[in-house]
Amino acid sequence: MANTYISVxxxxxxxxxxxxESTPALNGISLQIEEGEYVAIVGANGSGKTTLARHFxxxxxxxxxxxxxxxxxxxxxxxxPLIRADVGMVFQSPEDQIVAAVLEEDIAFxxxxxxxxxxxxxxxxxxxxTTTGLLEHRQRPPHLLSAGQMQRAALAGVLAMHPRCVIMDxxxxxxxxxxxAMVKQLIHRLHxxxxxxVVITHFMREAVEADRVVALKDGRVAFDxxxxxxxxxxxxxxxxxxxxxxxxxxxxxxxxxxxxLPAGILTPDALFKALPDYTGSQIADIPPRVHKxxxxxxxxxxxxxxEHVYLSDTPLAHTALSGATMCAAEGSSHGLIGSTGSGKSxxxxxxxxxxxxxxxxxxxxxxxxxxxxxxxxAVRRYAGLVFQNPEFQLFEQYVGDExxxxxxxxxxxxxxxTVRAAMTTVGxxxxxxxxxxxxxxxxxxxxxxAVASILAMDPAILLLDEPTASLDPRSRRDVxxxxxxxxxxxxxxxxxxxxxxxxxxxxxYVTALANGRDQLNGSAASVFHAVDRINALGLEAPLVSQAxxxxxxxxxxxxxDILRPAELAENLARLVEGSHA
Amino acid sequence: MHNFEFLRMVNIGQxxxxxxxxxxxxxxxxxxIYFMIIAxxxxxxxxxxxxxxxxxxxxxxxxxxxxFRFALRGLIPPLPFLLILAVLQVFLAPHPADAAALYALGxxxxxxxxLISAGMLLLRFTVLILGLGLASYTLSTxxxxxxxxxxxxxxxxxxxxxHDLVMVMQVTIRFIPFLAQxxxxxxxxxxxxxxxxxxxxxxxxxRTRQVIPLMLPLFLTSxxxxxxxxxAMDARGYATVARRTSMMVxxxxxxxxxxxxxxxAAGAAILLLG
Numbered sequence: 078m079a080n081t082y083i084s085v086x087x088x089x090x091x092x093x094x095x096x097x098e099s100t101p102a103l104n105g106i107s108l109q110i111e112e113g114e115y116v117a118i119v120g121a122n123g124s125g126k127t128t129l130a131r132h133f134x135x136x137x138x139x140x141x142x143x144x145x146x147x148x149x150x151x152x153x154x155x156x157x158p159l160i161r162a163d164v165g166m167v168f169q170s171p172e173d174q175i176v177a178a179v180l181e182e183d184i185a186f187x188x189x190x191x192x193x194x195x196x197x198x199x200x201x202x203x204x205x206x207t208t209t210g211l212l213e214h215r216q217r218p219p220h221l222l223s224a225g226q227m228q229r230a231a232l233a234g235v236l237a238m239h240p241r242c243v244i245m246d247x248x249x250x251x252x253x254x255x256x257x258a259m260v261k262q263l264i265h266r267l268h269x270x271x272x273x274x275v276v277i278t279h280f281m282r283e284a285v286e287a288d289r290v291v292a293l294k295d296g297r298v299a300f301d302x303x304x305x306x307x308x309x310x311x312x313x314x315x316x317x318x319x320x321x322x323x324x325x326x327x328x329x330x331x332x333x334x335x336x337x338l339p340a341g342i343l344t345p346d347a348l349f350k351a352l353p354d355y356t357g358s359q360i361a362d363i364p365p366r367v368h369k370x371x372x373x374x375x376x377x378x379x380x381x382x383x384e385h386v387y388l389s390d391t392p393l394a395h396t397a398l399s400g401a402t403m404c405a406a407e408g409s410s411h412g413l414i415g416s417t418g419s420g421k422s423x424x425x426x427x428x429x430x431x432x433x434x435x436x437x438x439x440x441x442x443x444x445x446x447x448x449x450x451x452x453x454x455a456v457r458r459y460a461g462l463v464f465q466n467p468e469f470q471l472f473e474q475y476v477g478d479e480x481x482x483x484x485x486x487x488x489x490x491x492x493x494x495t496v497r498a499a500m501t502t503v504g505x506x507x508x509x510x511x512x513x514x515x516x517x518x519x520x521x522x523x524x525x526x527a528v529a530s531i532l533a534m535d536p537a538i539l540l541l542d543e544p545t546a547s548l549d550p551r552s553r554r555d556v557x558x559x560x561x562x563x564x565x566x567x568x569x570x571x572x573x574x575x576x577x578x579x580x581x582x583x584x585x586y587v588t589a590l591a592n593g594r595d596q597l598n599g600s601a602a603s604v605f606h607a608v609d610r611i612n613a614l615g616l617e618a619p620l621v622s623q624a625x626x627x628x629x630x631x632x633x634x635x636x637x638d639i640l641r642p643a644e645l646a647e648n649l650a651r652l653v654e655g656s657h658a
Numbered sequence: 659m660h661n662f663e664f665l666r667m668v669n670i671g672q673x674x675x676x677x678x679x680x681x682x683x684x685x686x687x688x689x690x691i692y693f694m695i696i697a698x699x700x701x702x703x704x705x706x707x708x709x710x711x712x713x714x715x716x717x718x719x720x721x722x723x724x725x726f727r728f729a730l731r732g733l734i735p736p737l738p739f740l741l742i743l744a745v746l747q748v749f750l751a752p753h754p755a756d757a758a759a760l761y762a763l764g765x766x767x768x769x770x771x772x773l774i775s776a777g778m779l780l781l782r783f784t785v786l787i788l789g790l791g792l793a794s795y796t797l798s799t800x801x802x803x804x805x806x807x808x809x810x811x812x813x814x815x816x817x818x819x820x821h822d823l824v825m826v827m828q829v830t831i832r833f834i835p836f837l838a839q840x841x842x843x844x845x846x847x848x849x850x851x852x853x854x855x856x857x858x859x860x861x862x863x864x865r866t867r868q869v870i871p872l873m874l875p876l877f878l879t880s881x882x883x884x885x886x887x888x889x890a891m892d893a894r895g896y897a898t899v900a901r902r903t904s905m906m907v908x909x910x911x912x913x914x915x916x917x918x919x920x921x922x923a924a925g926a927a928i929l930l931l932g
Contacts, residue, residue, distance in 0.1 A: 238895065
């Protein structure tokens with residue numbers, strides 16, 4: 078018989094805010110999670126997911142109602158040690174979780190708190206490092222790791238405690254595809270071993286993997302049931318700011334062409350299996366691909382053999398770039414892909430003059446960064462950079478001041494209008510948000526403020542470092558749409574992302590980095606067409622490219638520049654019609 | 659040109675995972691030795707003592723395979739403050755009533771005693787900064803915690819909360835690189851939106867003025883960070899059991915005893931010679 082492991086009973090919780098009105102984060106929520114269950118919690122940014130998760134290991138105590146963990150009430154402080162030893166929590170922002178100054182000592186922190194013998198601690202630390210692929214970094218200071226590595230470190234710290242229940246708060250938000258696959262396998266293993274697993278995620282493809290999905294809205298449970306049920310009612314889904322998993326969405330796009338596709342396809346594997354063989358006789362009447370040599374267009378960005386070493390000539394020196402080359406035409410949109418630590422962020426910081434080339438050349442618009450007399454302030458205004466982590470970008474107290482910072486320094490007179498326009502572009506209501514405290518915003522709202530603060534400078538080039546990380550599906554789509562709009566209005570975009578779907582939607586050209594060098598350079602269609610090479614770099618081609626590859630292997634004579642679902646459907650429709658004719 | 663590498667400048671609190679003779683000593687031995695030398699350098703009244711202390715510390719850096727340039731860089735950030743203190747010392751240090759002024763600058767007079775005490779101050783701070791640096795490069799936080807805990811066992815038996823005291827120390831040390839990193843991030847964020855950071859121009863005054871808008875955000879971030887760190891420690895089971903254990907096993911060997919004896923000898927020389 079299953080035991081209830083987590084029991085949330087009519088819980089209300091309100092974050093204390095000084096002198097401000099605050100909306101309750103949890104609004105009478107009730108929920109039971111059985112021992113050994115695998116539950117995904119989904120919901121819009123600000124719907125109370127993280128607040129709820131923090132009740133599961135007694136970091137937050139309900140204002141009203143109660144939370145029982147394995148029968149122990151979190152309101153009783155005497156229960157806290159036991160609860161925290163049993164319930165391991167991976168924080169949303171991994172940096173917040175790190176306590177020690179050397180990686181392996183940080184991972185040992187939890188087991189040491191449990192009072193385990195040294196040999197046992199060492200064995201556990203070793204195992205956790207191996208599982209998360211961090212063994213070679215064991216002696217490095219955690220604060221110098223890349224965002225993705227830090228997320229793995231946070232996970233390792235929890236694993237080493239051998240908890241009975243693991244809560245992962247958007248653990249995959251900053252991970253590359255390889256890291257996401259690692260987490261997926263790990264969750265699977267923990268679940269097999271009988272642990273209770275609670276995953277908070279914005280990725281529907283991750284929610285699909287769970288036994289059960291709980292969707293939150295305004296601090297209440299809006300849906301609770303198996304994944305299949307929630308994804309069969311798309312209308313309800315959209316009202317929760319959620320979306321169908323990609324595979325399901327692609328299946329719907331292809332259904333007019335392939336009416337025989339079974340209903341309820343949720344995972345890529347299910348989709349690929351269901352794709353039919355080609356029975357027509359048409360053999361590639363595709364015009365042979367013209368490999369256009371890229372013309373010498375007016376270039377907005379040119380980077381040649383760029384190298385960068387952080388903390389050079391110290392014992393902590395770390396090479397981030399070792400000969401990266403790329404260029405982007407004016408008005409184009411350019412994607413940067415690569416696993417964590419491959420040098421994407423470092424490259425982006427060169428493009429707005431925050432970093433100056435140590436070796437190699439960088440030209441941005443009319444500015445030559447190798448020239449010591451270049452006005453770096455002008456470069457930064459010309460190419461606006463939205464940082465990877467909005468936490469690091471926001472430094473003012475109020476949203477309005479934050480966005481007004483740059484235009485104020487530039488001496489713009491219609492400040493209010495500039496700020497309003499920038500906020501509208503990212504979908505923030507001016508009146509509602511201008512006086513909000515930046516620190517009290519949810520992760521997704523902060524991301525929008527960060528983007529708006531750069532848009533307010535009206536840069537010619539927009540550099541975006543992981544612009545959709547930690548956004549809910551609807552906000553993600555909004556942000557992508559805004560980016561497309563900005564691009565259409567003539568801005569040059571450079572976007573780095575771990576989400577190839579984002580890149581496929583936004584970018585015309587793509588540069589793939591690995592170990593600080595460019596590995597693939599070319600049009601998005603040609604780079605993603607090389608599905609195997611993308612996989613070899615530890616990345617994952619967009620689902621559409623993968624599906625096209627599967628179809629080609631089943632003899633469908635598809636052209637090789639398919640990037641978007643609609644293009645795939647169109648091409649298939651043509652072939653199907655052709656075979657009937 | 660190294661923009662925005664504040665971390666490069668702040669190297670106290672930074673452990674360097676090297677494998678030197680020094681790194682291989684029992685952490686308790688290292689703690690005792692560093693304590694002796696730093697305490698002796700703090701209290702000695704003789705220039706010769708300070709010179710010995712400097713030599714001992716440079717020797718320690720060499721033994722610990724710490725690059726000298728890296729260690730010396732730690733002197734740069736506090737330098738302006740030290741110079742101001744030294745100048746004050748020149749004028750304010752007590753001098754014998756019958757001493758003749760070397761140089762008179764209006765009502766302010768410079769005496770030999772003032773110059774000497776200013777020089778001593780500079781030397782003493784150099785020694786202390788390098789000494790603390792040496793300690794932090796060669797002692798990882800957990801070595802320090804567990805070493806201190808072990809050394810404080812007698813106090814703990816008297817009911818003094820040594821555990822928490824030691825943890826407070828560790829967190830403080832962990833915070834130093836964090837502050838540098840946070841300052842770097844805020845400066846980058848401000849620079850990317852048009853502030854004057856890292857633009858290769860501006861005199862000392864302009865640079866000082868830039869620091870002001872950095873302070874408030876840095877202060878707020880640090881407070882928030884302190885809060886999340888406390889939360890993280892709770893979440894990771896801090897204070898679950900009465901007695902934390904350690905991943906490391908400490909072995910006190912003959913070489914450690916010898917090293918401590920050498921440390922005591924050095925401390926005595928610093929205090930008494932001269």
